[in-house]
Amino acid sequence: MSNNEDFDMQSNHDGEEEWLSKTEVKRQMHALQELGARLTKLNQEQLNKLDLSDKLRSAIDEFHRIKANGAQKRHLQFIGKIMRTEDADEIEHAIGLFEAGHQAHTQVFHKLELWRDRLINEGNSALQEYVSENPTADVQHLRQLIRNAQKELKLEKPPASARKLFKYLRDVADV
16 A cells, blocks of 8 residues: 555554545554653652653653753654554543543642632531531641631731641641
């Protein structure tokens, strides 16, 4: 087959060959390149948990050393090419788990921020509701933190006590 033809052959899971259009081949290559780009956004600890080939891992490390934008784009294409030999489904699944964990972590922090704001603005009614949801919380300590944060807010001082309150809420939530 020549490079100018509009179809390419690919083996499926049953060992049979199926014909893919040039557009479909390009679509698959772009998807692999995008997956490779998502890999470059993971930290070292997450990358270590993945079963990546040495070639792909060194290409990802090299990507982080490149500073020129055009060179990074070309290197992403190279990473996409290497991705053809990797188990893309397994990598996609692992990245999805990392991203889901990050979203859950973010949701917990947003909830704690809402509690902090409610405790400072609503006082005792919010405190009673918070303690009913978190019976291990030290009510005396919470009241002191809330009073200090309210005083800071009234005097328009930096929110040091509000940060302490947030830290305590985070400790109670064990995040």
